[in-house]
Amino acid sequence: MTERCIPRTGTARPPAWGSRRRLSRRRSDSSATTRASLQLVCYCRGGQWSPPLFVASGDRLAPLCSQRPNTAHDEVDPVKYRQLGSTGVRVSEVSLGTGGQFGGRVDREAVRRIVAAAIDSGINYIDTANIYGDGRSEEYLGPAIEGVRHQIVLGSKGMQRTGPGQNDWGASRYNLMNALEASLRRLRTDHLDLYQVHLFDPTTPMEETMRTLEDMVRSGKVRYVGASQYQAWQVCRSNSIAERYGWAQFATTQVHYHLLERECEREMVPFCRATGVGILAFFPLAAGLLAGRYRLGEPYPEDSRAAAFDRTRRYLERYGTPANFAVIDRLTAWAQERNHTLGELAIAWLLTEPSVSSVVVGASKPDHVTANAVASDWQLTPEEAAQVRAIVEATGV
Template sequence: MEYRTLGRSGVAVSELCLGTMTFGRATEEAEAIRMMHKFFDDGGNFLDTADTYVGGRSEEIVGQAIQGRRKDIVLASKVRMRTSPGVNGVGYSRKHVMDSIDESLKRLKTDYLDLYQLHVWDHLTPIEEVMRTLDDLITQGKVRYIGCSNFLSWQLMKALSVSEREKYAKFISLQPQYSLIHREMDREMMSLIREEGIGFLPWAPLGGGLLTDKYERNERPERGRLAAPKVGEYTWDNKATPDAFRILDEVVAIAEEIHKTPAQVALNWQLGKEEITAPIVGCRTMAQYEENIGAVGWRLSKEHQARLDEVSAIADEYPNRFIERFSRPLTPEEK
């Protein structure tokens, strides 16, 4: 396992982050703890959870697993989603955030979080209030670093600007959806995180399981993450597009050429991108964990990386294509 600094901080995290969203629901406690301990033994030190996962049960299981190892673990959680029925049981009000951090720390059996992340933008609470509250949590020692998740580029930049103006702590990381079949972050966010030195922690790096090549192409699945008829990102209609299967064909072809699994190829493509700090892998079983950990310790060739870059690239769109034209010397024909 290799290690990378998280954004412009000095903290080192493993090149894979173990996500815990299924712990306590699809993954029973004993299996989850065994998986986390195996991850630590394999050199992993980065765990991601949230106060809303399985109604807080995920945090409780993580808290059990890290006992006796806390100082060696970079522990991340998130806040925003509804955690109680009251009118203030959701969002980024100072009240809800202050209440939520204490509840998370109790479930995690720790005095502090290494990384506390805003789960998604809150249109109600002024960002000035949010950043002041997070800065106070750092001052109090309950949080070491702060980050955000599922933000638009203007939202991230506005938060960074408020922190700059008010001398508050700044976000050091962003956690967005990103995979070979979901590269929307390439439109604006990638250039922003490069400019600002923000760590990039992709969730759903395997496209909700589609990039494992376990689903039949023209048949809605009865099992797995994409089987549930629900609203959100993890839906068959959202993932199983013609473009996604065209990308998957290239992943499978490369996997056969180098004797790896499609999941390992899709993850290793992310490990080869300099903007990406640590993809967040969510494993329901130990078998899935063993396959995913097989993505480290090697690198795709430049040819294979380029093939995946090309087949998964998003459309050339305005204003990016216009800006790109003037970011390089113009040819005589263009002048």
């Protein structure tokens, strides 16, 4: 229900969860010659106002997560910050991903150095999962964040298979609760700031999954919940169920998104723009393709992920087509003309999408982290973003 917001006196409580109020205010500037309007769409949950989902931007409403406050902290750190979806939490635009790295090619000591480089660069969101490295990613990350845990927004995931048992996978209460407790032990923390369902589980009722996540939040072991690799309708339906019962909703969704993979722009991106769900973009460098790591027809470098993992080789076979390499060459030249690298362009272009809360980038060395963080400082103009898109679409990619 939408209604005009009327100031109240006394102790009257706000409307119940699920109702909406549209607030319109007018104010005069100091010269008293112009008038500006500010329109907020607020939601009320359990008697408390949540942050506004949208703010007025010209004649359009822009998601709040796209706003980039100009604070002294932003000027000091290489990276800038955005809201995590429509929550009040601020996360670095470039975050540290641990999939395929920590607990695999990266040992404990290297993890410590990489995490230290991330903190020094201003990165405050670190993303992991219980299946990365068969749990070693969390095991190595836990000791590395001791002493700086209060500076980090820590996210992990559960749902995928971790054992041979019938219930060692899925989004059931049984598995998710067990997975959360195991992740907390490995990470040596008493809570996760963001807990994500790693994949949609068609065998478990959505009501069971969302109620389980609500109980995690109520217990204090989870602050916010998110989805990963869901379709737009699955996030929408899940959040509708949660809204109906006043449960915690998905604040974020992890999406496979980069210059060579834009399928999410059909449904997920418009959905997130409309609802305030924040996108965490993973594989932004296309497993190294968009970092200039590989060349068409040349052997994989010995120290590359493709040389070590079959899964990465299959990924490169899918995206390392002649047409895509032609696009990569043109994008590389375009970036170099502006004194930037291809990798910086790939990340900066994703950050032109206002529904993206953070770009999750992996790293196997500290200097990779520093190089990735620099991309946050390159803000493409709308004209530049359009030029990049035109380069990609010119070859039908």
